[in-house]
Amino acid sequence: MKHKLSSAVTGTVGLLILLVLLFPLICTAALSVFSPVDLGFYYFHGNAIDSLKLIPDNFTLAQYAQALLYNTDYTRAFTNSVLYTTLTVLLAAVTALPAAYALVFCRLRSRKIILVLLFAIMVLPIQAVEIPQWLMMRKWGLLGSDASIILTGVIEPFDVLLLTIFFSAVPRETLEAAAVDGAGTIRTMVRIVFPQAMHGIVLMFLLKFIQIWNMTEQPVLFLDDTTHQPLSVMLSALCEANTASAFGFSMVFLLPPLLLYGVFGDRTQHAIPYSIQK
């Protein structure tokens, strides 16, 4: 009896905390289907807001239509974000996956030094690196180009270090068996190691995507032309200029990572315990 009661209490408290954590998202989602007139009436009337009204009087997708169809500034920024993020994540994949494989499975004499170096780079604040990178881009005449944004996003040692954790969990016998069968390194990597470490690879991709999708510091410094800026930089300005569709704007920005999480999220649930073990 006592046990049941205590589990009911912890359950309720736990649920409440989750609700608080989710509340900004719930609020944004709810207000994104308000009509612009209602938003003005309930929220942006110039006076203090007296209560949070979350049920819309008139359900409408007008804010989403603004974001996806009519507001050209928004659609342009959105396209930029898609372009930058896709290219960066792809480039990160083709460099980080083999690097992590080499660090785990190849006998490298300099393995320890490289790991320490990567760790040191990972811990550096982005603020320490952004100015040096800006100076370099200026020297190379790349300031304002898409390449400057994509290149600086590719190398983040966190990706490699995360992957090495998952690769280490792959049993070595499977690799030896592949070697006996005469499989080469590339074949072993793609056919044997990647499938077994899929949860971790998915987690790394998801985190990388979120990271790049939300990037702010480098684009603000490197790009002075607003037509090249990604949505992560433009979102707040666009929301401020269009308060009537601001919540729809936020929701559309959230959709790509949300969709990816919806598709791959369940896999990450299994991946996280591993990453802590190390």
Added chain:
Amino acid sequence: MIGMLLLAPYLIGAAILILYPLSQTVIHSFTDTIDGEQFVGIQNFLSMKDSRAFQSAVSNSAIFYLISLPLMVVLPLIGAVLYTQNRRLDGLFHHTVFLSILLPTAALMQFADLLFSEIGMFTESLCALFDLPIGSLYDTPLARPLLILLFLFKYGGYNALVYYAAIRQIPEERYESAKIDGAGKLACFRYITLPALRPAFPTVLLLSVLNSYNVYREAFQIGGYYPHDSIYLIQHYIHNNFLNMNYTRLCCISVLLLCVGIGAAIICGILYRAGEGANET
């Protein structure tokens, strides 16, 4: 041999995009201009040290870390322990944390605006409570606690997830045998859970520090380029110097932050070693 080949693209990338620019910056921090060759010793650093904006940026950042890091280590632990008591919330907990990470800063700030800006729901009552002139809380000393709150809100869940996973790996039998020996819940926590969590603490600390580099995004949304004095951070200082085209000073900041980063790396390394040592014994 093939190992080096596989590593090469990444290492070359890191050398060109991170190590080379950093080395150039270290050199420039000791010259008169970024294109000049004139060596001026530590003069750039000395003049920066006297800048009032620099002093306030450093002290604000230090205060931010001193308050938020302990909270980031302790509060998620309480949350994680709570959730391990109730297995039905398992999946929900995981999804909530990820969704709160996915939530863009701009959306989080829109929500915060509804509560704390000029038109915010709680603005008037909080202003009255703390005896402040009525107006957006972002322009008052309350901006600092607000920023810390946003930081905890956005990244605390992640730490809870780390603790949670570590607690889940403790075999259930240990608790059961402790119960038979008459140990209470508190004793179980003190003698079973906490020691088992020792390797998790450095990870949590590291994640908190890595995430804290992004807190400027929230600070920027709260106050723009020139926020309230109490949340004027290093990133604001960088941006203001950038607008003034004060590039040698920017190099100096980068060098200082580089030292801070290396220091943090060393501390984390030591903590990891200690955690591993504890695990083996």
